[in-house]
Amino acid sequence: MHTCVTTGDSLIASLCREVDGLRQRSRQLHDCMQRCQDPPLFDRLRLELDQLQRRRRCLQECARSWRREQLADPLALDFLLELCSRPLS
Numbered sequence: 001m002h003t004c005v006t007t008g009d010s011l012i013a014s015l016c017r018e019v020d021g022l023r024q025r026s027r028q029l030h031d032c033m034q035r036c037q038d039p040p041l042f043d044r045l046r047l048e049l050d051q052l053q054r055r056r057r058c059l060q061e062c063a064r065s066w067r068r069e070q071l072a073d074p075l076a077l078d079f080l081l082e083l084c085s086r087p088l089s
Contacts, residue, residue: 012076015059019083022052026088052088060084 029049036042063080066072 012063012072012080015063016080016083019056019059019080022056023086023088026052030089049088056084056088 026049029045029052033042033045033049036045060081063077063084067074067077067081
C-alpha cells in the first residue's frame with residue numbers, strides 16, 4: 001500500500017515535535033528554577049516558562065480550529081490536541 005505525506009500531515013507532525021520540545025524545555029526550566037538563587041535569573045526563567053505556556057495554548061487553539069474546519073487528518077489533529085492538553089511540567 002502506498003501512502004502519501006501531504007503538507008498538512010507534515011505540518012501537524014512538526015507541531016507535535018514542537019510540543020514535545022516545549023515539554024522538554026519546560027522540564028529544564030523547572031529544574032533550573034528549583035536550584036536558582038539569583039532573583040533576576042529566576043525572573044527570566046519564569047518569563048521563558050510563561051512564553052512556552054502561551055505557545056502551547058496557541059498550538060492548541062490552532063488545532064481546535066483546524067478540527068472544526070476539518071482541514072486535516074482527524075486522527076493527527078486528535079494526537080496534536082492530546083499533546084497540547086498535557087501540562088508542560
